[in-house]
Amino acid sequence: xxxxxxxxxxxxxxxxxxxxxxxxxxxxxxxxxxxxxxxxxxxxxxxxxxxxxxxxxxxxxxxxxxxxxxxxxxxxxxxxxxxxxxxxxxxxxxxxxxxxxxxxxxxxxxxxxxxxxxxxxxxxxxxxxxxxxxxxxxxxxxxxxxxxxxxxxxxxxxxxxxxxxxxxxxxxxxxxxxxxxxxxxxxxxxxxxxxxxxxxxxxxxxxxxxxxxxxxxxxxxxxxxxxxxxxxxxxxxxxxxxxxxxxxxxxxxxxxxxxxxxxxxxxxxxxxxxxxxxxxxxxxxxxxxxxxxxxxxxxxxxxxxxxxxxxxxxxxxxxxxxxxxxxxxxxxxxxxxxxxxxxxxxxxxxxxxxxxxxxxxxxxxxxxxxxxxxxxxxx
Amino acid sequence: xxxxxxxxxxxxxxxxxxxxxxxxxxxxxxxxxxxxxxxxxxxxxxxxxxxxxxxxxxxxxxxxxxxxxxxxxxxxxxxxxxxxxxxxxxxxxxxxxxxxxxxxxxxxxxxxxxxxxxxxxxxxxxxxxxxx
Numbered sequence: 001x002x003x004x005x006x007x008x009x010x011x012x013x014x015x016x017x018x019x020x021x022x023x024x025x026x027x028x029x030x031x032x033x034x035x036x037x038x039x040x041x042x043x044x045x046x047x048x049x050x051x052x053x054x055x056x057x058x059x060x061x062x063x064x065x066x067x068x069x070x071x072x073x074x075x076x077x078x079x080x081x082x083x084x085x086x087x088x089x090x091x092x093x094x095x096x097x098x099x100x101x102x103x104x105x106x107x108x109x110x111x112x113x114x115x116x117x118x119x120x121x122x123x124x125x126x127x128x129x130x131x132x133x134x135x136x137x138x139x140x141x142x143x144x145x146x147x148x149x150x151x152x153x154x155x156x157x158x159x160x161x162x163x164x165x166x167x168x169x170x171x172x173x174x175x176x177x178x179x180x181x182x183x184x185x186x187x188x189x190x191x192x193x194x195x196x197x198x199x200x201x202x203x204x205x206x207x208x209x210x211x212x213x214x215x216x217x218x219x220x221x222x223x224x225x226x227x228x229x230x231x232x233x234x235x236x237x238x239x240x241x242x243x244x245x246x247x248x249x250x251x252x253x254x255x256x257x258x259x260x261x262x263x264x265x266x267x268x269x270x271x272x273x274x275x276x277x278x279x280x281x282x283x284x285x286x287x288x289x290x291x292x293x294x295x296x297x298x299x300x301x302x303x304x305x306x307x308x309x310x311x312x313x314x315x316x317x318x319x320x321x322x323x324x325x326x327x328x329x330x331x332x333x334x335x336x337x338x339x340x341x342x343x344x345x346x347x348x349x350x351x352x353x354x355x356x357x358x359x360x361x362x363x364x365x366x367x368x369x370x371x372x373x374x375x376x377x378x379x
Numbered sequence: 380x381x382x383x384x385x386x387x388x389x390x391x392x393x394x395x396x397x398x399x400x401x402x403x404x405x406x407x408x409x410x411x412x413x414x415x416x417x418x419x420x421x422x423x424x425x426x427x428x429x430x431x432x433x434x435x436x437x438x439x440x441x442x443x444x445x446x447x448x449x450x451x452x453x454x455x456x457x458x459x460x461x462x463x464x465x466x467x468x469x470x471x472x473x474x475x476x477x478x479x480x481x482x483x484x485x486x487x488x489x490x491x492x493x494x495x496x497x498x499x500x501x502x503x504x505x506x507x508x509x510x511x
Contacts, residue, residue: 168467172488173396176404179492183407207491214489227471 022060026053026069034076038084047101050077054105055112063113070105074098153330157224164217164224171213178207216339223330223341229272229352233376236269236301236308237262243277244299247284255294256287262301269308270376271353279349279357282342283312283369289335290316290367303375307355310371318363327359382500384409387431391421391449392438392465397488401436401465404492405499418444422452432460434502439466439473447480454481461502465490 030053037046050073058066078098088094185199240262251258280299287297295315302309319327326332328347333340350357354374361367388410392398395416402414413432415421418441424430435453439446450462461483466473469487477485483502486494 165468168488169394169397172465172467172490173394173400175489175491176397176400176495180400180403180407210489221470225470 019061019065023057023065023069026057026061026065027072029053029056030069030073030076033073034080037077038080041085047077050074050101050105051108054109058109058112059116063109066109066113067106070109071102073105074102077101156330160220161224164220167213167217171210171217174210175207178203178210219339219341219345223345223348226275226345226348226352229275229349231270231272231353233268233270234273236266236310236373237264239273239277240280240299240301240310243280247281251288251297254288254291256291257294257296259296259298260300261298263303266301266303266308268376269373271373275349276353276373279346279371280310280312282346283371286343286369287312287314287316287367290314290318295366304372306375307372308375310373311368312371313366313368315366318365318367319359319361320363324359324361328357381409382503383496385411386433386503387411388413388499389421389424389432389435390414390437391418391435391441391446392416393418393441394438394467397438401495404495408496408499410499418446418449421449425449425453425456432457434499435460435462436465436499437462439464439477440468447477450477450480450482463498463502 030050033046033049033053036049040046054066054070054073057069075098078094081097082094086094182200182203185203189199241260244258244260248258284297284299291297291314297315298311298313300309300311300313302311323334328343329340330344331340347357350371350373355372357369357371359367359369383405386409388405390398390401390405390412392401392414393416398414398416402412405412413424413430415424418437421435421437422444425432425435435449437446437449446464446466450464453460453462462481463484463486464477464482465486465488467488469485474485474487484498486498
């Protein structure tokens with residue numbers, strides 16, 4: 001690339017960045033061409049050069065600027081022609097030629113800017129369509145991923161259900177046999193005048209472990225086979241007031257203070273009361289696990305346009321970013337004895353009700369889970 | 380002497396371990412237990428005029444014949460005979476359906492002996508007491 005090429009490209013690029021700079025530059029160029037025209041006289045025709053600033057302004061700064069520069073070029077040409085030694089038989093010929101030149105510039109600028117606009121429109125359309133196509137590709141990828149995830153979960157769910165069912169039979173026999181062994185041991189040890197306490201303690205431990213397996217199985221099955229909600233129109237205040245009073249003794253035992261703020265004017269919701277309470281209870285259990293040394297638990301309801309909100313706030317330890325990211329992922333748990341299905345099940349219930357659930361948390365301060373439920377009669 | 384003494388109970392379950400355990404628990408409470416692992420044999424027992432049962436406990440999912448069939452047969456032949464369903468394949472729908480078809484109670488395995496005895500005792504109480 002030669003030095004001149006580089007200079008031209010640099011100048012064009014600089015002008016191209018600013019409409020004002022391009023216009024001012026074009027006017028300057030017109031004046032320079034005018035001076036050149038004046039100095040070269042009639043023998044050297046340089047009129048075609050006036051197209052350069054006109055086209056530059058029209059392309060970069062738009063139609064109005066192009067027409068203005070075209071006008072300036074016609075005026076500059078007129079003066080350089082008039083005072084450059086022209087000897088027309090009629091003095092009006094210079095003016096006529098300047099007007100013709102102006103008409104020519106107008107036609108050129110008009111055509112050029114029309115072409116430029118269509119070029120820009122085409123570019124914008126291509127950009128828009130490319131962006132839409134990319135968004136569609138992303139959306140398809142996301143949906144395919146979600147579908148794959150759902151299929152995997154369905155397989156895992158049905159496998160878990162099958163395994164859980166199969167385990168229940170031997171577990172049932174173990175349960176009953178444990179009771180029988182306990183009874184037999186009691187008789188045997190009593191007759192031997194030795195204390196049956198240790199044997200009974202061991203049996204209690206085995207029994208508690210079997211209970212734990214049973215609980216895990218039940219949670220797996222509940223998640224894998226969630227029944228369709230049987231909905232009724234009801235007041236959240238009445239439902240939560242009644243149910244929360246039942247759990248109050250458990251909260252007292254764990255030194256957790258319960259604060260209720262249930263909006264009495266909140267319109268009713270259309271929900272399966274049993275399932276909704278299970279969802280709220282899971283959030284309460286989660287809150288209790290986050291406050292092993294006690295604290296405060298607030299359950300509030302309020303309206304947010306067409307939704308009813310149920311907020312469960314604790315003053316526990318809060319959660320890390322990773323915990324929040326995986327909060328509703330099935331089988332993800334940070335508890336040694338957790339199944340990782342509690343919150344996934346809660347989310348499943350709320351989704352079945354056409355709602356959503358989200359969480360705000362701060363390390364060391366606590367967390368707030370908010371359930372959004374559509375009102376029975378939308379606003 | 381407890382309330383279950385000398386009550387005649389037919390237990391049907393294709394899982395031998397479960398069958399044996401239920402047999403022992405109920406026998407320990409004084410019941411006369413007839414334990415069968417084949418549902419067809421259970422129908423024969425129910426159809427035998429020489430035998431009179433106070434209660435039937437049946438598994439639901441069994442080869443050849445389901446517990447629902449055993450319950451249907453028992454309800455048709457002996458309408459007053461209470462039937463308890465005990466299954467490892469329980470769902471809320473299956474439970475609702477079983478109760479609708481006339482089961483006295485629906486138990487999901489595993490159950491402990493106290494729970495089993497409590498439900499059996501309620502099933503054998505005089506009919507003035509409501510069903511579960």
